[in-house]
Amino acid sequence: MAHPHPYDPVPARWDDVDDYLTSTLIAHDDALAASIASLAEEGLPEIEVAPLSGKLLHLLARMTGARRVLEIGTLGAYSTIWLARALPAEGRVVSIEAEPHNAAVARRNLERAGVAERVEVREGRGADVLPALEGGEPFDLVFIDADKESNIVYLDWAARLGRPGTVVVVDNVVRSGHVVETDAGAQVDGVRAGLAMLRDDPRFEATALQTLDRKGWDGIAIALVV
Template identity: 70%
Template sequence: MTDPTPADWQRLDRWFADTLVGHDDALEQAVHDQAAAGMPAIEVAPVNGKFLHLLARIAGARRVLEIGTLGGYSTIWLARAVPEGGRVVTIEAEPANAAVARASIDRAGVGEKVDIRVGRAEHVLPTLEGEAPFDLVFIDADKESNTLYLDWAARLGRPGTVVVVDNVGRAGCVADESDESPQIDGTRRGLRMLASDPRFDATALQTLDAKGWDGVALAMVV
C-alpha cells in the first residue's frame, strides 16, 4: 500500500461524503452564503459535520455549547441532533458572521433550537454560569484560547459531558516543538491540558479530509 497523496485522500473524502452524507440544500446554501459574505472556508468538512451530529445523538445531548459559530454550518448539524425542546448555544465574536449564521440556521428549520450569543467567548462564557449543564461542547474558535475554552467546558458541563476540540493536528505542526507560533502553541497547550487536567479523559485522532491534514480531540468530563 502506497502512502496517500492529497488527491487520494480528497477523493476518498468525497466518496465518503457522497455515500454517507449526501447532498443537503440547507447545508450547502449555508456554506455558499458564508463564502459570499467573505468568511474563510474553515467550517468542518461534511463527514465531520455528520460525526458531530452522531456524537450528539449518541450522547443523548439536549444542551449543546458551540464556541465559534462562523456561518452556522456545524451549528445546523448540532441543532438537528438535539430533540425537540433541546438547545444549542453558539458563541460568535463577529456580529456580521452571526447575522449570516442566523439566516442560514433559520432557513434550515432549526432556528427555534439555536441561541446565538454575540461577543468574545471569554466574555460570554461566564454569563452561562448558573444555567443547566451542557451535555456536549464543541470548541472551534481561536486556538490561542483553547485552554480557556476547555476550562469553561468543564465548568459548564457535568460528569459525562462530551467535549470535542477541532483542528488539533495543524498539518503535523503540533508535534514540532520548535514551532512556537501562537495557533500551534495554543493547540499544543490545550492538548497537554486534556492530558493533565483531572477533569478530563481524552484522546485525539488525525484526520485527512476535504480540509487537509488535521485532527480532532475527543474528551469526556469526569
C-alpha cells in the same frame, strides 16, 4: 528513487477517498450546502468543518442523548445546523460568535435550515460570554472551534459548564502536522497547551484522531468530563 505506492495518503488520493465517503454516507442537503456557499458569498473564511465531521458531531450528540449543546465558534452555522438537528424538540444549542457579521450570516442560515428556534447565537468573545452561562443547566456536549490561542480557556469553561459525562470535541488539533513543533506560532502553541491540559487536568479523559479530508491534514480531540 522509490516511487509512491498508489495508496499512499497523498492529497489527490485522500481527496478521492473523502469524496467517496462523503457521497456514500452524507446525503445532499440544500440548507447545509447553502450554509457553505454563504461563506464565500459573505466574505467569511471557508473553514467550516468537513461534511463527515459535521455528521460525526451530529451522531455524537444523538449517541449521548444530548439536550443542551455549547458551541464556541459559530462562523456560518454549518456545524451548528448539524448539532441542532440532532437534538429533541426542546433541545438547545448555545453558539458563541465573536464577529457580528458572522453571527448575522449564521442566523440567516439557521432560519433557512428551520432550526433557528433551537439555537441561540450569542455575540462576543468566548472569554467574555462564557461566564454569563454559569449557573444554568449543564451542557451535554461542547464543540470548541474558535481561536486556538484560547483553547485552555475554552476547555476550562467546558468542564465548568458541563457535568460528568459531558463530551467535549476540539477541532483543528493537528494543524497540518505543525502540532509537533514548539515554535510554530501562537495558534499551534494554543493547541499544544490545550492537549497538555486534556492530559493533565483530572477533569478530563481524552484522545485525539488525525484526519485527512477536503480540509487537508488535521485532527480532532475528543474528551469526556469525568
